[in-house]
Amino acid sequence: MRKNLKFEVVRTSMAILIALAVALIIIFLTSNEPGVALKEFVVGPIDSLRHFGNVIELAIPLMFTGLAVSIMFKAQQFNLGAEGGFFIGGVAAMVVAIKVSLPVVAHPLVAILFGGILGAIVVSIPAFMKVRWNATELVSSLMLNYIALFIGAYLLNYHFRDPNSGAIASYKIPKTAKLMVILDGTRIHAGLIIVAVMVVLCYYFLYRTKWGYEIRITGENKRFAEYSGINTAKVIILSQVFGGFIAGMGGSIEVLGLYRRFTWQTLPGYGWDGIIVAILARNNPLYVPIGAIFLAYLRIGADLMSRGSDVQSEVVAIIQGVIIVFIVAESFLSKYKHKLVYKEAKKLSVKGVK
Amino acid sequence: MQNELLKMEKITKVYPSGIVANDGVDFSIREGEIHAICGENGAGKSTLMKILFGLHTPEEGKITLRGEEIHITSPTVAIEYGIGMVHQHFMLVPSLTVAENMVLGVEPKKGLFIDMDKAIKTTEELSNKYNLHVDPRAKVEDIPVGIKQKVEILKALLRGAKILILDEPTAVLTPQETKELFNQLKLLKEKGHTIIFISHKLNEVKELCDRITVMRNGKSMGVHNTSDVTEEDISRLMVGRDVVLRVEKEKASPKESILNIKDLVYVNELGKKALKGISFSVRKGEILGVAGVEGNGQRELVESITGLESPTSGSIKIVDNEVIGKTIKQIRRLGTSHIPEDRMTYGVAGDVSIEQNIISDKYDTSEYNGKVLLKTKTIKERAVELIKEYRVKCNSANQKVRMLSGGNIQKVVVAREFSGGPKLLIANQPTRGIDVGATEFIRKRLVELRDEGSAVLLISADLNEVMELSDSLIVMYGGEIVAYFEDTSTLTEEELGLYMLGVKKQTPEEIGGVINA
Amino acid sequence: GCGEKKDDTKTPDTGDTNTEDNKTDDKDDAKTEGPLKVVLLINGNLGDKSFFDSSKAGMDLIQQKYGDKVETETIEMTYDETKWEPALQDVSDKDYDIIIVGTYQMSEYLEDIAVDHKDKKYIIFDSTVNYEEYDLDNVYSIGYKQNEGSFLAGVLATRITTSDMEGINADKKIGFIGGMENNVINDFLVGYIQGALYADPDTKVASSYIGDFSDVAKAKEMSLAQFKQAGVDIGFNVAGQAGLGQIDAALEAGKYVIGVDSDQAALFADEKEKSDLILTSVLKRVDQSLLRAIDMHLEGTLPYGSAESLGFKEKAIDIVDTNTNVSAEIMEELAEVEQKIVDGEIEVKTAFKMTQDELTEYINSVK
């Protein structure tokens, strides 16, 4: 096991090196100031507290959707609805923040709770459709994302839009509802604490409770789960309700933490990113923060590069793709790994271990 | 030595998981012989054959065919060298027809399209030539296992196989079908084919094979002429000690009935009656065997009792509780345990640890589950205990079940289902495809369980097994019970076979004896 | 919000270039031994062929005009909203002299950040900051009266749909394709409708929203629906990149188009069949307004601490008059109407002062 971990570290480093090499090539081909570009990309995110703050700010929503997706994938449910759940969570935060007046602390908590509930509803519709009619959740969740988007857009346009604003934007989110900044000089907000708690909770939920056990067993072998007496229909729904709840919370927290008004006109894309994070984290909640921070680092580095040098921001998309593909590539360096295994096995058998 | 057809030398295979499945194995066959490979589960038989068929690449070793070194890098290459393989598990595409399966990969063409007529004709001709009768137009998903087995053999022959590898071909066959298969294999041998035959059933090996290679722990234990060794010798070579094939058991002393089934009818999705009103009961302290060719309603029966499927009508009572309409969990809570026929599909989650697999039926009881969290320490301790008690060969309780060999996976299932003193145990093919050592162990346990007061319903296609273990026996044919034997000690395999094939049927009065209200 | 605050600002009318701007001068001189460093932050991407491209063109104009005396830079912050505030923070911490941002969405970030960077000057276009609540004497806001331009577009469209040009049907119906529903787009629409009704009170206006600013194919489909199914003869696209789809629809249906933000006919200069159909474009001259602002800054007359709303009068709104397909009479009429607007004889309605219900009713009244 230890050996495995060491190998994973080697492999991940290699993948990052390869992706950086690809990045380097693109940067050298297209830039007149490759040195500057590279520096911005690699050290930019940690060259000031604020930049590092940007990484963490971005990692917060990624952790939420990463957790949401992890839980659903753990149950083998390929629900891509984290996107819609996250979005509707943001909408819910807008509704509660603007329509309800509550004291500090309570206000955001209620908003987040409501966001979670709406997220759970949106994301679990595909689960019901699957359990009831056996409709594939992959497709139905994709469709629901759009439906959530248009519901949100309708609410914003017809009920929450500040007529005094030049663009489509809701009324201002009142101070009572905002999540406070917890580190001066950055925008890192209390959402970080909430997500940290969620990471631990999700881990315990999945690996230490009977519900988590049910989810894992159902995900690994549904028929075995049924045979053992687990109500898999319930589990399938539960996993998606739970995933949706987390995604929705994430959306609410994003809006209350970083926005003055709700302005989303399109799906924010964190659902897709959540899939990347979950897969990087191998669906383990404890690794989700690592995956999220890694992805956030990449994104912020890329932004800083495109802002601080002549490299086009779109290049970053290519670099990200390469990194992701190589890191998750199972058989990348597997030959090398097999050689290691073989050597080890050989050694053992020479020693006569039976 | 003179007519060595094929030789594998010093073959070493290490799986990515680190398991050394073959460790410098030497193996050779002569032209025109039937050569058996025997060995416990996980001894490396399948692996060796998969290497020969190009499905795996060995780390070391060489293969020579008629003295020339060859490199078998893929099944295509193997097929080119005239090697064909019938796998332990069927390798057929269910939604395609027999003919389509036959020609898959070697399709006859008419222009750009497949020449379906020719495919059908070829199949018919081949099937006539080798006396292996199949319907080329039938969909594979609709044909019985025996026919599937034939299709598999024909497939290999169609591709010009001169060397035919059969990996446990008889595991799913009835005695009659096995006999028929053996006749055909002998016929093939006469026609000049060379056959490698893998089986756990030593009597079959004795009957069919000329020579035998025994494997243990990834190593070859040597080659013998079958006529020179007894079954006991082979067993000893396989497990490295003497094994008792007979299970010692006292006569049963049945008490009150635990399972009562009345007029059970099961109509499947196609509208076919798979169970046509079955009634019987199983008593505390007895093993009731169910014999029968697969596909005669046994699966539906088991699924109805365990709650995996809901029957159409009738009644199933476990300790006086009607279970139709109850959930699987509720049925399990009544004290029902179930060893499924297909362990990888129903019995375990392969990528989950042994420990987690062992608690799957009781994870939410107060034994393992606290107020909020699972009692991880208790779970671990209990798992380690059971691993010891059931002699599961593994590195630790955290090991993934998939890493174990078939027999040890079965032990994990058995450990879970036997522990906790079930009132009713449904054992469906409990020793299928596992080695002598494990089989012996599981059978012994089954009897112990009976003696401790469980009611056992044993379904097995292995006649030897049902006859050996059962106190009394029913035979199923066409969704009905066609015979009941209160005492199995005087029964012969041949007689049983006649009932299983529907040739004979007892009177309703005789059958009614199985109902003990 | 280009419109909403314009009337209650304490701004002197824009024409006067002699607004005294004080305190900044000496500071500027002290620092600007080197060139004047101007940076434009785009909260989107270049290539929209309209708004952002025009602002970039303004930077180029400035660079051309002042050469070594200025150093200009343009940064695309992409459409991802979460990146905008950090980017604005970043440039505010660097050694730029003037920082230019645009659109309503940037104004609140600007309010927060500008307060903390009094040594910097900020210009925001197509929006304004809240001068009452914040101390923002280092921010200058530019708004545009797009409704004035689209008023003319409405007049033109009505004249065309009742003309005898090729492909014109008997219906008195004109079309409008918007990107997404927002106040600026609605402001365009309101002016358009008013202009149409001014030209002929019976005119019908079919309006559709694409739902985003990028799905060109959808814009084409919707325009075709208007042209072919609804009987529209001429459409007005206010949908950024997506609006291009209307031009293709017009080509296919043999109808006409009014463009927006940049001269769409010029975009298709070498596809005459297309450029001929684009009868005019309503221009928001971001480029001119930025050049004007820098001019005034250098003269020391830019009224920092206030907002201005620019229209025809300041040449910040303009319409293209080069298409020869439009008859001379119509062009003349348009010129007259424009003059009337400049003179205040015609008061153009603005969506910024309407409630959603009023707006919906106004739009539906001509459907």
Place this chain on the structure above:
Amino acid sequence: MAELFNIIFTTGFGYSVLRVTTPILFAALGALISDRAGVINIALEGIMLTSALAGVIISATTQSAWIGLLGAVIVGALVGLLLAYFSLNLKTDIILSGIALNLMAAGGTVFVLFLVANNKGVSSGLKSKVIPNIDIPLIEKIPIIGPIFSGHNALTYISILSVIFIFYLLYKTPLGLKIRAVGENPNAADSVGISVRKIKYIALILSGMFAGFGGAYMSMGYLPYFTRNMTAGRGFIALAAEAMGGATPIGTFLTSLFFGFADALANNLQTLRVPPQFIYMIPYIATLIGLVIYASRKQSQIKRIKKQKIKQL
């Protein structure tokens, strides 16, 4: 309501349904072929986008629409190949590979567009070519039928021919048999010497080619230029259409058409007085409902097959 019927029962509407359907149908056929080989191609969106750009660039350089089309299809095949390489050789999770490719395509196309046209929004500066519209000799004359079915872009007809092509490919050719075998039981295919990997490669390449046709239609038929993110989610809709169509060529054709209908309807309804957000939802809700209808009809059948599969193990 009357207005609604006035819209639906016009030949113009029928014509627009086919037009809207074309790109979805191409991509859905791409989804179909990879699905049948047991690989899910979530990168259709990215492939379409890449091909759309490739078609424009190549037709602009060669000044030939057909070479441009060929180029678009080849590029689609190449991206399919890349997906295959990621998922089959590097063993990267195929859904993740697809997402990564979509990500790369979204940024990469804009980047390349900037390099070749010095513009990040639209390629109208490039003098690219369009695939011509075709009038069908006899049908053209028939009232109602003519205006609906004649005069479409050549690619629209190619898309319909593709349905037939794929039907024959899947059910009548050796390759099709192999594809179905690999999709249903890869071990079985492997055991008869079929290279499962090769077949999946072929399927993904074919899938990429069809998505490539779809992309070419977007930038060389539907519109005469490339614009940033011009596919706008059609690749995902195609996935839905394929699933709804039960992974059969005819089913996929019908569901694509259904989706085209819903979309065309949505575009037309805007001229009426309904909040646009509700209209945007129509196609997606329609898909959901369609999915439910299809799935529930199929449910019992699936159950049966599943059982047989178990039995077979």
